[in-house]
Amino acid sequence: MKIIQIDEFGDPAVLKVREIPHPEIRADDEVLVRIHASGVNFFEVLMRRNCYAVTPPLPACFGVEVAGVIEAAGLGAALPVGSRVAVPLFAHGRDGGYADYIVVREAACIPLPDAVPFDAGVALQVQGLTALHAVRQTSPKGKSVLVTAAGGGVGTLLIQLAKQSGARRIVALAGSQEKLLTALSLGADVAISHRDDDWLAQCSATVRGDGFDVVYDFVGGDFGASLVPLLMPMGTLLFGALGRFALDTGTINMLLEGGRTVKGLALLPLLASGRLQQDLAELFELAAGGQIAPVIGERFTLDQAAEAHQLIEARASVGKIVLEPSAFSQG
Known part of the structure; x- marks a missing residue:
């Protein structure tokens, strides 16, 4: 079978196709x-470059979220062969999803409804859960909200969930015309390019200078710090750009003086509640019923993993990027 492996850190060219024996079931x-x-994620791009908070041991095979079909099962497994499943490897401290096959404990598998394509089942894992917990942790109901990185995997789902939750006004920030149009098609009331020189003024004008009740920030760095003045007094900045928090003392004082709140959103601690299966089942049900529609930007074969990384690294991707073995079509 094929896997994608890196033996050294570096540019996308370090992603190599390897042929290894099929994994074997060793437990009931x-x-x-x-x-x-x-799924392909931005943090994997950072890990490939050894620029992430965690340095993976080499050789490494990325991929923390997959969807597929059970082809064989141990004697104690209840799910039958042929079952469609999603496997959130990240919740079990696993990776290795850039591959044709993987062996996991049955408990790691979550049934995937027939109405949810495999790529959507992947998109609703890391990004879907992040968006779901964002609206749970800071409710958008009846509020004016700003969504950064609105054309990405999290942003496209967050817009839809915020709309469903009753947000009064949703303003989307993104960096290309395609992403802006995508955000509008998903329910954003206004879409603004952060590449415009006056984007801050444009954002402020959408709420008549009163500020946003909630800013969902998945960019961070200096860009994230520039969003703080857009918050109304007592507003909330929900920060989900792990490792890129960069608020200086002056910006923090601005938050405090206005009674504003900063909340950190990290997915893994939220999974400790034991609700992973229920949360994913809820997302799958919403997708199966057409209430949310994950945006799949591009699909690549395993052999094209380097191209997938290049697209994400260039910030040119829209929605979720997935790898899939070329022998399969969506279904």
Whole structure:
């Protein structure tokens, strides 16, 4: 079978295709999953460059979220062969999803409804759960909200969930015309390019200078700091750009003086509640019923993993980027 592996850190060219033996079931509670779709994430780009908070041991095979079909099962497994499943490897401290097959414990598998394509089942894992917990942690109901990185995997889902939750006004920030149009099509009331020189003034004008009740920031750095003046007094900045928090003392004083709040959103601690299966099932049900529609920007074969990384690294991707073995079509 094929896997994508890195033996050294560096540019996308370090992602190499390897042929290895098929993994084998070694315990009664294990299943063999043939992967139809595997998610590609920005943090994997950072890990490939050794610029992430965690340095993976080499050689490394990325991929923390997959969806596919059970092809073989241990004697103690309840899910039958042929079951469509999503496997959130990140919730179990696993990776290795850039591959044709993976062996996991059956408990790691979550049934995927027939109405939810494999790529959507992947998009609703890291990004879907992040968006779901964002609206839970800071409710947009009846509020004016600003969504950064609105054309990305989290942003496209967050706009839809905020709309469903009753947000009064949703303003989307993104960096290309395609992303702005995508945000509007998903329910944003206004879409603004952060590449415009006067984007801050444009944002402020959408709420008549009163400020936003909630800013969902998944960019961070100096850009994230520039969003603080857009918050109304007592407003909330929900920060989800881990490792890129860069508020200086003056900006923090501005927050405090206005009674504003900063909340950090980290997905893994939220999964400790034991609600992972229920949360993903809820997202799958919403997708199956057409209430949310994950945006799949591009699909690549395993052999094209380097191209997928290049697209994400260039900030040119819209929605979710997935890898899928070329032998399969969506279904």
